[in-house]
Amino acid sequence: MTSDKMKDVKHFKKNIKEDIRPWGKFRSFPHKPAGSIKIITLNPGQALSLQYHHHRSEFWVVLDRGLEVTVGDRVWQPEENEEILIPQKTPHRIRCLSQNQARVMEIWIGDSDESDIVRLQDDYGRE
DSSP states (O other), X not given: OOHHXXXXXXXXXXXXXXXXXXXEEEEEOOOTTEEEEEEEEEOTTOBOOEEEOSSOEEEEEEOSXXXXXXXXXXXXXXXXXXEEEEOTTOOXXXXXXXXXXXXXXXXXXXXXXXTOOEEEEOTTOOO
16 A cells, blocks of 8 residues: 555544534544545445455445445444444455345545446456
Protein backbone atom coordinates (compact mmCIF):
# COMPACT_ATOMS: atom_id res chain seq x y z
CA MET A 1 0.00 0.00 0.00
CA THR A 2 1.39 3.39 -0.92
CA SER A 3 2.10 5.98 1.74
CA ASP A 4 -0.81 8.17 0.53
CA LYS A 5 -3.23 5.22 0.65
CA MET A 6 -2.08 4.32 4.16
CA LYS A 7 -2.66 7.93 5.23
CA ASP A 8 -6.21 7.74 3.79
CA VAL A 9 -6.95 4.58 5.80
CA LYS A 10 -5.48 5.98 9.03
CA HIS A 11 -7.33 9.29 8.51
CA PHE A 12 -10.59 7.42 7.93
CA LYS A 13 -10.30 5.26 11.06
CA LYS A 14 -9.12 8.18 13.21
CA ASN A 15 -12.07 10.32 12.17
CA ILE A 16 -14.84 7.85 12.99
CA LYS A 17 -16.70 9.62 15.78
CA GLU A 18 -19.12 8.25 18.33
CA ASP A 19 -21.57 10.56 20.07
CA ILE A 20 -23.58 9.46 23.10
CA ARG A 21 -27.08 10.91 23.37
CA PRO A 22 -29.90 10.41 25.90
CA TRP A 23 -31.66 8.08 23.43
CA GLY A 24 -28.55 6.01 22.58
CA LYS A 25 -25.64 6.85 20.28
CA PHE A 26 -24.56 7.31 16.68
CA ARG A 27 -21.32 6.70 14.81
CA SER A 28 -20.30 9.20 12.18
CA PHE A 29 -17.97 8.14 9.37
CA PRO A 30 -15.83 10.57 7.36
CA HIS A 31 -17.25 10.95 3.87
CA LYS A 32 -14.56 12.94 2.04
CA PRO A 33 -12.18 9.99 1.47
CA ALA A 34 -15.08 7.68 0.53
CA GLY A 35 -15.26 6.77 -3.13
CA SER A 36 -18.57 5.01 -2.56
CA ILE A 37 -20.91 4.05 0.28
CA LYS A 38 -23.11 1.00 -0.33
CA ILE A 39 -25.44 -1.36 1.47
CA ILE A 40 -24.75 -4.83 0.02
CA THR A 41 -27.55 -7.39 0.41
CA LEU A 42 -26.73 -11.05 -0.11
CA ASN A 43 -29.37 -13.67 -0.78
CA PRO A 44 -29.33 -16.92 1.23
CA GLY A 45 -26.51 -19.22 0.12
CA GLN A 46 -24.93 -16.64 -2.19
CA ALA A 47 -21.47 -15.04 -2.10
CA LEU A 48 -19.51 -12.21 -3.61
CA SER A 49 -16.43 -13.23 -5.55
CA LEU A 50 -13.15 -13.68 -3.70
CA GLN A 51 -11.53 -10.45 -4.85
CA TYR A 52 -9.11 -7.64 -4.16
CA HIS A 53 -8.66 -4.06 -5.34
CA HIS A 54 -5.60 -2.18 -6.59
CA HIS A 55 -6.84 1.34 -5.82
CA ARG A 56 -8.99 1.16 -2.69
CA SER A 57 -9.30 -0.23 0.79
CA GLU A 58 -12.76 -1.02 2.14
CA PHE A 59 -14.43 -0.55 5.51
CA TRP A 60 -17.40 -2.82 6.25
CA VAL A 61 -20.03 -2.60 8.97
CA VAL A 62 -21.96 -5.86 9.35
CA LEU A 63 -25.68 -5.05 9.55
CA ASP A 64 -27.12 -8.57 9.96
CA ARG A 65 -26.08 -11.91 11.40
CA GLY A 66 -25.62 -14.88 9.14
CA LEU A 67 -22.60 -13.81 7.11
CA GLU A 68 -19.26 -15.50 6.66
CA VAL A 69 -16.41 -13.08 5.96
CA THR A 70 -13.01 -13.84 4.47
CA VAL A 71 -10.21 -11.25 4.75
CA GLY A 72 -6.80 -12.57 3.76
CA ASP A 73 -6.36 -15.96 5.47
CA ARG A 74 -8.96 -15.25 8.16
CA VAL A 75 -12.49 -16.69 7.79
CA TRP A 76 -15.14 -16.02 10.47
CA GLN A 77 -18.77 -15.25 11.17
CA PRO A 78 -18.86 -11.63 12.34
CA GLU A 79 -21.26 -10.24 14.91
CA GLU A 80 -23.92 -7.72 13.98
CA ASN A 81 -22.37 -4.19 14.00
CA GLU A 82 -18.83 -5.58 13.72
CA GLU A 83 -16.52 -3.22 11.82
CA ILE A 84 -13.99 -4.70 9.39
CA LEU A 85 -11.14 -2.92 7.60
CA ILE A 86 -9.93 -4.54 4.37
CA PRO A 87 -6.59 -3.11 3.24
CA GLN A 88 -5.96 -2.49 -0.44
CA LYS A 89 -4.82 -5.63 -2.35
CA THR A 90 -6.13 -7.99 0.38
CA PRO A 91 -8.35 -10.84 -0.87
CA HIS A 92 -11.83 -10.70 0.67
CA ARG A 93 -15.30 -12.17 0.31
CA ILE A 94 -18.72 -12.21 1.98
CA ARG A 95 -20.98 -15.28 1.96
CA CYS A 96 -24.55 -15.50 3.28
CA LEU A 97 -25.01 -18.58 5.49
CA SER A 98 -28.43 -17.46 6.73
CA GLN A 99 -31.88 -18.58 5.56
CA ASN A 100 -32.62 -14.85 5.18
CA GLN A 101 -30.95 -12.05 3.27
CA ALA A 102 -28.03 -10.44 5.14
CA ARG A 103 -26.46 -7.01 4.68
CA VAL A 104 -23.17 -5.20 5.08
CA MET A 105 -22.45 -1.49 4.65
CA GLU A 106 -19.35 -0.95 2.50
CA ILE A 107 -17.34 2.28 2.39
CA TRP A 108 -14.58 2.64 -0.19
CA ILE A 109 -11.43 4.38 0.97
CA GLY A 110 -9.54 5.77 -2.00
CA ASP A 111 -10.23 6.78 -5.57
CA SER A 112 -11.73 3.80 -7.37
CA ASP A 113 -14.64 2.51 -9.41
CA GLU A 114 -16.40 -0.80 -10.11
CA SER A 115 -13.73 -1.80 -12.65
CA ASP A 116 -11.16 -2.06 -9.82
CA ILE A 117 -12.08 -5.67 -9.02
CA VAL A 118 -9.61 -8.51 -9.44
CA ARG A 119 -11.60 -11.74 -9.04
CA LEU A 120 -9.68 -14.72 -7.71
CA GLN A 121 -12.72 -17.00 -7.43
CA ASP A 122 -16.30 -16.50 -8.57
CA ASP A 123 -19.40 -18.69 -8.27
CA TYR A 124 -20.94 -17.10 -11.39
CA GLY A 125 -18.12 -17.56 -13.91
CA ARG A 126 -17.11 -13.87 -14.00
CA GLU A 127 -13.45 -12.96 -14.56
